[in-house]
Amino acid sequence: MKLYVVKTPKPLKWFFKRKTWDVKTPEKEVFLTFDDGPTPQVTDYVLDQLEKHQAKASFFCIGKNVHEYPQIMDRLKSFGHTIGNHTYNHYHCYKHSLESYLQNITLTENAFKKLSIKSNKLFRPPYGRISSRATKELVKQGYTIIMWDILSADFDLRNTPDQCTKNVIKNIKPGSIVVFHDSVKSYPILKEALPKVLNYLDENGYKCSPL
Secondary structure, X not given: OOOOOOEOOHHHHHHOOOEEOEOOOOOOEEEEEEEOOOOOOHHHHHHHHHHHOOOOOEEEEOHHHHHHOHHHHHHHHHOOOEEEEOOOOOOOHXXXXXXXXXXXXXXXXXXXXXXXXOOOOEEOOHHHXXXXXXXXXXXXXXXXXXXXXXXXXXXXXXXXXXXXXXHHHOOOOOOEEEEEEOOOOOHHHXXXXXXXXXXHHHHOOOEEOOO
């Protein structure tokens, strides 16, 4: 049984209005996002594919990985992609105190600073789970909480690459925020699905923009 939905329901977006689920835009543009990196080989593969299609994206990075793989972060910066915060240790909000959760986010900001990465104050909560208290505090600190309109579900190894591709192209529309994962776990699906999605977007006149 799948405990997630691919297309975020409108009532959910309305109920959690403090979070960003999609982007209002008059242009035919979409916003691809990648969580859990940077990851050697995987993030490099994603960057190569994006460059091939002249596409820009947003990467929600785990601080621990930022610290361990600065050379990949240099590539991200030089390619002009947006870099966001995904906590330092992929923290689940409901399994830690508010203080500990916020400190983990700050650790990632510090990792960015060490690499001279300017904070965009964009945050995506791991697992898509975040309490109202944490949301309120982060908004007060100037963060924008980025959720999604479409979940590719590349993390679910029960899916095939074709299913992952369909999840995206069946639901895509101008302003959609799409989630992929540049992680070791997702790579077997991602490496086949991402090129197909990018080809579809090119063929249908979509521009891939960073948040």
